[in-house]
Amino acid sequence: MLFYKKTLFLALVLCSIATLSAQSLYMPRNLAKAYDRQTRSNDGRPGPKYWQNRAEYRINATVDLPTRELSGRAEVKYFNQSPDTLTMVRFKLAHDLYRKNGQRAYDLNPAAITDGVLVPQVRVGEKPVDAKNLRQHSTFLDVRLDEPLPPGQSLDLGVDWAYIAPPAQGAPREGVYDSATWFVPYWYPQIAVYDDLHGWADAPYNGLQEMYNDFSDYEVRITVPADVMVWATGIWQNAEAMLKPDFYSRYQRAQTSEAVVQIFSPKDYSYGGSFFKTTETHTFVYRAEQVPDFAFAFSSYYLWDAATTVVDSATGRRALVSAAYNPKSQDYYEVCRVAADGLNLMSRWLPGYPYPYPAMTVFNGSGGMEFPMLCNDGSTHPNSPISLTVHESSHTYFPFMMGINEQYYAWMDEGWAAFFDVLVTDSLAGKPLGRLRNYHDFAGTDMDMPPMTPSRHLSNPAYRVAAYNRPQAAYFALYQMLGHERFHRCMVEYMNRWKGKHPQPFDFFNTWNAAAGENLDWFWKPWFFDWGYPDLAVADVTAKGIVIEKTGSMPMSVVGEIEYQDGTKERFRHHAAVWKTGNSTFVLPVAKGKTIQKVTLGDPQVSDTLRENNIWPR
Ligand SMILES: [Zn+2]
Structure with a gap:
């Protein structure tokens, strides 16, 4: 007994020392507990006791176009792989965003305000749950369990629900575009994440902060009117039974074609015929495995282009890439090609990791929002659709393949x-x-x-600056400093370690430190933990060279141009590593025997806050 106590004491001391020595970045006390409990390791790997929960969803949903009502019945098997006995299960009801008095980050179109999500019945096993054990609050439904769920056990739950879908105008990331064209995310009761850092996730969906979901399996049946096509997360299971043979053969051809196949073309619509065998309502069946969410979209008149591209050169594996779009769109004719080429390039080059899913559909809705294997992207005409298509489909890696908690650390995504x-x-x-x-x-x-x-504590514009602007600048500085090969090695190591899991910031920092073979905390701290800004100045030109001063707090690349008196010009480029020792000046050597007329700092991919000190002479 004494021996046990001593060992435990020693283990705790060693544990704390390891935490201190490996970590010069401030770690919030609650996150530090995960390292003591060994669910995460100080070297950035998942700990020996890492766990996460999962579920299997079987869902039937029906949409009624005239009333805009979506109703469904979900049967969910939830696996408690945590070491804790759960006394409740929390579902997310994202559409309670739209209920009267809901918490929202934005004003909504008044026509989108509803009574929220109606839940006529919840079941545990076969048994209806008594109302006193149900609590619908903010955008959650908590189900108190009469019999707690022990570690290692699973539980069968059922939920019947219905809501009125919002008009797309004035509703974030979704909605009804016209009577027969909808984009449908956040639509089913999804079990919230219960994790080793925060327990049950409790940030409500207010229309601003995005994903945090466990990896689960889905079998979804969606019933719609007979002329409506449904695109969704996963693989369509009953295409042959539903499509007329002509269209099924095009769909089959697209499965191996590098070239874009028009599965539904403008010509087909001009004949006025239907693509489908039935004249009644019909039910699409989709299946997806190990995905953090499921969304779908549909239309009765959209065009459909599809092609495949190799996403894993080692195995030759291909992904089916589709664009589903309004025939009036002026840019979507390009989108299938762009998306296929983009996924191919991302798989080979940046991030340089095989696209993990079998399919991707880009749906012509509005804005730009990612879901697993399905994006909702507006037309970008007269601008090119490349940037938006690449942005949303690249989210496949973060937050989907890497299960980022965007409610806390949106910059990781x-x-x-x-x-x-x-x-x-x-x-x-x-x-x-x-x-x-x-x-x-x-x-x-x-x-x-x-x-x-934490992102959940930010509103716009601070949310966007912390999630997009500052980290984009930081990742450019990091990429330039490490160079493509070393950067890629760190990225692949991070993805190999955390694919299908929930990395948090210290797992990222510590994995990159390990894979880079160098402690980069001096770089992470000013960019991710501190107030400040990036700024360099050309302080002076002396006999020794050009004196660059780090007038801001963030380590950044030193890029610019020298103009000599003889009319020649020279570009220079040094990386953030020149600031590693904490020095505030860096002397740029110059060619002997030439007189400098002008020095200009600056590069589009380097964020430099104060521009007026970038030029010498001032
Ligand atoms: Zn994004």
Whole structure:
């Protein structure tokens, strides 16, 4: 007994020492507990006691177009793989965003306000749950269990529900575009994440912060009128039974075709015929495995282009890429090609990891929002659709393949999508076309919060700056500093370790430190933990060289141009590593025997806050 106590004491001491020595970044006390409990490791790997929960969903849903009502019945098997006995199960009812008195980050179209999600029955096993054990609050439904769910056990739950879908105008990321064209996310009672860091996730869906979901399996049946086509997360199971032979053979041809196949073309519509065998309502069956969410979209008149592209060169595995769009769209004719080429490039180059799913559909709705294997993207005409298509489909990696908690750390997801979309877009377009987020416009203001501030506590514009602008600038500086090969090695290691799991910030920092073979905390701290801004100045030109001063707090690339008196010019490029030792000046050596006339700092991919000190002579 004494021996046991001593060992435990020693283990705790060693544990705390390891935490301290490995970590110079401030770790919130509640997150530090996960390292003591060994659900996560100090070297950035999932700990020996890492766990996460999962579910299997079997859902039947029906949409009624005239009333805009979606109603459904979900049967869910929930697996408690945590070490805790659960006394309740929490469902998310995202559409309670639309109920009167709901909590919202934005004003909504008054026509979208409803009574929220109606839940006529919840079952545990076969047994209806008594009303006293149900609590519908903010955007959650808590089901108190008469018999708690022990570790290692599963529970069968059932929920019947219904809601009125919002008109797309003035509803975030979804809605009814016209009577027969809807985009349908956040639509079913989904079990909230219960994790080792925060227990039951409790950030309500207010229309701003995005995903945090466990990885689950889905079998979904969606019943719609006979002329309506449904695109969804996963693989369509009953295409042959539903499509007329002509269209089924096109669908089959697309499964192996590099070239875009028009499955539903403008010509087909001009004949006025239907694509489907039935004249009654029909039911689409979709299945998806190990995905963090399920969304669908439908239309009775959209065009459908599809092609495949190799997403894993080692195995030759292909993904089916589709664009579903309004025939009036002026840019969507390109989208299937762009999406296929984009997924191919992302799989090979950046992030340089095989696209993990069998399919991807880009649906012509509005805005830009990602769901697993399905994006809702508006037309971007007269601008190119490349950047938006790449951005939303790149989210497959973060937050989906890597189950990021965007309610806390949106920069672990949006920052990457905002980084990939620039480089992948530029590469596809063959010219600079990607969307630089101009962090310097916001940097150092009181809306520029350290990204470690939990996203759920931010509203716009601070949310966007912390989620997109600052991290995009940080990831550029990181990429330039590590170089493609080393960067790629860190990214692959991070993905191999955390694919299908829930990494949090310290898992990211510590994995990259380990894979880079170098402690990068000096870089992470100013970019992710501190107030401040990035700024460099040309301080002076001396006999020794050009003196660059780090006048801001963030380590950044030193890029610019020297103009000599003889009319020649020279570009220079050094990376953030020159600031590693904490020095505030860096002397740029210059060619002997030449007289410098002008020095200009600056590069579109380097955020430099104060522009006036970038030129010498001042
Ligand atoms: Zn995004």
